Amino acid sequence: MRLEPISNPSLARSVGFPAVALGLSIVMVSFLVLLAGANPFATLGLILKGAAGSKFAALETLNRATPLIFTGLAVAVAFRAKLWNIGAEAQLYIGALVTVLFGTSALGLPGPQPLILVGFASMLGGALMLLGPVILKTRFGVDEVVTTLLLNFIVLLFISLLLEGPLKDPMGMGWPKSPRLDAEARLPRIVEGLRLHWGFALALICAVVVWVIETRTTLGYEIRAVGQNPTAARFAGIPVNLVLLKTAFLSGGLAALAGFSEVAGLKGSLTLDLSPGFGYTGIVVAMLALLHPLGVVLSAIFVAGVFVGADGMSRAASVPTYIADLLLATALLFMVLAILLTRFRIVRG
Amino acid sequence: MEIFEILFSASFWAAAVRIASPLIFATMGELICERAGVLNLGIEGIMVAGAFAGWMAVYAGTGLWAGVFIAMLAGMLFGLLHATLTVPFGLSQHVVGLGITLLATSAAYYAYRLALPEVSSPPRITPFQPLEVPILSKIPVLGQALFNQTPLTYLAFVIVGLTAFVLYRTPLGLALRAAGENPSAVEAQGLSVTALRMGAVIIGSGLMAVGGAFLTMSAFDSFFFEMVNGRGWICIALVVFGAWRPGKALLGALLFAAFDALQIRLQQTGLGALVPYQIFLMIPYILSILALILMSRRAEVPAALMIPYNRGER
Amino acid sequence: MPNDSSAQEVVLRLNGITKRFGNLTANDSVDVTLHRGEVIALLGENGAGKTTLMNILFGHYTADEGTVEVFGQVLPAGATGAALRAGVGMVHQHFTLANNLTVLENILLGTSSLWSLGRGRQKAQSRVMKLAEEFGLAVDPSAKTGQLSVGERQRVEILKALYRDARILILDEPTAVLTPQEADALFETLRRAVDQGLSVIFISHKLQEVMAISDRVLVLRHGKLVGETRTDETTPHALAELMVGEEITQPVPSEAKPGAVLLSLRGVSAHPPGHRTGLRNVDLDLRAGQIMGLAGVSGNGQGALADLLSGEARPESGEMWLGQEKAPPWSPRASLAARIGRIPEDRHSTGSVADFSLTENAILESYRNPGISRAGWMRWAAAQAFAQKVIARYDVRCPGPDTRIRLLSGGNMQKLILGRVLESDPEIILANQPVRGLDIGAVTYVQERLIAARDAGAAILLISEDLDEIMGLADVIRVMSDGRLSPEFPRGTITPAELGRWMAGEGFERAA
Secondary structure: OEEEEOOOOOHHHHHHHHHHHHHHHHHHHHHHHHHOOOOHHHHHHHHHHHHHOOHHHHHHHHHHHHHHHHHHHHHHHHHHOOOOOOOHHHHHHHHHHHHHHHHOOOOOOOOOOOHHHHHHHHHHHHHHHHHHHHHHHHHHOOOHHHHHHHHHHHHHHHHHHHHHOOOOOOOOOOOOEOOOOOHHHOOOEOOOOOOOEHHHHHHHHHHHHHHHHHHHEHHHHHHHHHHHOHHHHHHOOOOHHHHHHHHHHHHHHHHHHHHHHHHHHHHOOOEOOOOOOHHHHHHHHHHHOOOOHHHHHHHHHHHHHHHHHHHHHHHHOOOOOOHHHHHHHHHHHHHHHHHHHHHEEEEOO | OHHHHHHOOHHHHHHHHHHHHHHHHHHHHHHHHHHOOOOOOOHHHHHHHHHHHHHHHHHOOOOHHHHHHHHHHHHHHHHHHHHHHHOOOOOOHHHHHHHHHHHHHHHHHHHHHHHOOOOOOOOOOOOOOOEEOOOHHHOOOHHHHHHEEOHHHHHHHHHHHHHHHHHHHOHHHHHHHHHHHOHHHHHHOOOOHHHHHHHHHHHHHHHHHHHHHHHHHHHOOOOOOOOOOOHHHHHHHHHHHOOOOHHHHHHHHHHHHHHHHHHHHHOOOHHHHHOOHHHHHHHHHHHHHHHHHHHHOOOOOOOOOOOOOOOOOO | OOOOHHHOOEEEEEEEEEEEEOOEEEEEEEEEEEEOOOEEEEEOOOOOOHHHHHHHHOOOOOOOEEEEEEOOEEOOOOOOOHHHHHOEEEEOOOOOOOOOOEHHHHHHOOOOOOOOOOOOHHHHHHHHHHHHHHHOOOOOOOOEHHHOOHHHHHHHHHHHHHHOOOOEEEEEOOOOOOOHHHHHHHHHHHHHHHHOOOEEEEEEOOHHHHHHHOOEEEEEEOOEEEEEEEHHHOOHHHHHHHHHOOOOOOOOOOOOOOOOEEEEEEEEEEOOOOOOOOEEEEEEEEEOOEEEEEEOOOOOOHHHHHHHHHOOOOOOEEEEEEOOEEOOOOOHHHHHHOOEEEEOOOOOOOOOOOOOEHHHHHOOOOOOOOOOEEOOEEOHHHHHHHHHHHHHHOOOOOOOOOOEHHHOOHHHHHHHHHHHHHOOOOOEEEEEOOOOOOOHHHHHHHHHHHHHHHHOOOEEEEEOOOHHHHHHHOOEEEEEEOOEEOOOEEOOOOOHHHHHHHHOOOOHHHHO
């Protein structure tokens, strides 16, 4: 077999294949649900209900989507430049850490600072976190996939160390947990009485900002050129390494905002289970969105819905919640194949 | 000095070899993939799947070796999926690899929960027992370290020798090395790059899964979540550290495991009372990054690594 | 070596081969017959279908119609390796050698079953040595292929085929990377092969060579076989017309009016990564209104010089002057700021971003100019207008400025790059293989534009491996060999044979 490029893919092709991919992953997962002895239709119904069946459920989904939008954007912007940032998890925790450091008076640090300052400080923290691997990449040619992955483990241990040491909340009854943020460092709710905080709005704003950067600015143009053909970019006078550093700054900062938003908007303090893998899930979010910043919002809400729905479903049915991860993993793999098939056709000989 | 006492104790070296064993399997697996030109980031998930599948089989009543075999089959299955997407379709090896890790991990967890819905503490199996080699195990320090291990550890060393032999002494190895360097050289001599690369990824993934199975069937006796804990990523660093050569990668794995064993023991010493345990736990990951930086300039990367091959491309 | 070949046994026969890619018919019922002990030349422009035909012979593509017969046996369609086993050996233009393996390993690759243990290296090695001796292909079997010279690598490629007992040798553009002397040695090897009863297909577009080596010539154009003749019954001129299908007219520049020196190098050495040979103590002056042609066998430092002018490399020692001023800290951006227009050697990998639109490719070097962006914000309307201007002025045939450049033909892609360069109003133009791989219409167009730019006062450095192009276009000629530059030869003061000697590295010691 051979792949032959299609010069003008039809609309049916470019919409049809991704749709089929999504459908196929649902079919695959339905079989696994059958394996668990449950009815796939009922299970999918329960997932849907758990994700959007009530106002509470829908708000829960949007709350869960918030960090995923940030990490999804972080991954999308980096992958555009073919910068393989798999370290959004670490950057998220650094963002959360900085938020706590600047957001509470319990530590004797000059906090709490104005909310906007805390936000920027956390972004800076996350950005610096990614700068290391990118410098190793540009200076020594060290593959950033492995370094960012390994840093996730290092940062988590570092946070654990702090939470059991200097950052430990004396009121925490022995749990490894930071002191709570002061009230003025918390993100308020968007509408009084509704359980949805300003972090979600901030995430939407970030999506638009990233979209504008990618399509309207010279930096966005440079990022795309570097991602698609670094040789040609360098030849044309685009400072490739500098663009990669800027991209890292943007990407790390966005991932850190996920930590900021979770701590300041939702949890109020830093714990070791702040993120159930938001950083890694961000990769799925970004890929499902085809790296489009506005698409990230939709795909994050979809992914969050799957998780929230699966939680609700597993309480009612005998299907383990890991069905959500399975669905996303299959969707991811089918989707990359489908995207290929929108641009190439398989021919024999 | 406590550190010298540790370094000269047989139990320390025995632990180092034990810790190295799963890494050796998985590193050889990754090395085979990369030598043929495919980066396999599915390694972390495939190790989880292998750890689960082997253990589950034994728990369900098969023999230990049958369990190892089943683990390998599970790994090969995910390897087949990885190879299909990355070789004939030429999809991004980064994205597919991470997707396979997510898929294999969640599949293992799902199956575990499905098989054992009610358990709170993980059930145990009777794992591989150490097999003392007569005479050789009586050598001071080294004897206990190398010749009083479980059969799976011995197998790990055999696999290194076998990998090196195949890569450097057989026509198959020659073709594999060429496929990772210049696929068109392979195709021009009438061999199929697709078949070679897919085969390498499938076999390599099988080895990764056996590495995972070592954890549940030799190092420990039960399966629990997060048990692979980044070992797969470390193996990728070890391949680079070993400059894509089996012997050097083995040395790297042993060196790495020795540091790991050392940090565990140092935690019990006076130093451990002063330094938080997290610092010790960080050491393996930090060492991996340092190894990457150290070797980055010198290593002979397979020239066609991560570059998909499209036959007769126009 | 004309002999009466038709009496001999037929060793290879391609019957009515047709291959379509979408709307393009790459091969249109092509018939080829090769006899024992015969050398035939397959002549044609880039894109005439020579490569496709060979890919079908070797099973990389399946023909839509037609069959391949080797020694009377029809090969199964699409079976890679069938031709190889039947005794056909191919020497590719882009060598198919793995650089991490030794010469012997490259030769042995795929010769014994993958599942065997592969013993008998000693025997294999002595057989390789014997073949090398017999055919005049000296090379060390235990050397790493990555460390060999281009000529040596080609010998390994031929040895690969001979080791597999190939009775038919196909050579694709074999002399493109050789010095004239190496090419002579290759021809000697081929003669020995033919004397031993081998048959040869020689793929080329160099007419002189075709006349010298072949018994029969087949000409391909647009996928069709348009001519077949005995070599001793034709002339280079007739072949050229058959090949392009029209009277060829290379543009002839008028007398140059050289002006001030715009760029000069004084004792510059540089060894940029990615090039086998760097620059060794090079002096160079580029004058306004003059085309300097740089001849030489590829890989002798031309790439390093191009990298230096385009800003990708910096001088390690020596000085670079722009007019009366010393060059600023050097980079691609500095090179653009010095108004150096750059036509890169590889328009696909260096000159364009395949998945970018024509607009995005047109502004690749100028997106920071106030017209195209302001304070970091893109002005896409202006960018598109610029692209449209380039498309119109430089005759880029395309559906529109939003088309992805990967969908354009090589000629149209090159015209866009040419337009991008010339519209920036450069003082100095680096034209590195500007017409390689283009069809004849595009070649003429690009050459005329370069001459016009010269007449408007630009200083042009034309790097080419094609001596005819250099002799035709350049006002002054210099030759590069092993990183050194020959003296300047004004137009008409040097013969191709003399240039060949400089290309082989002779004369430099005397000149120095």
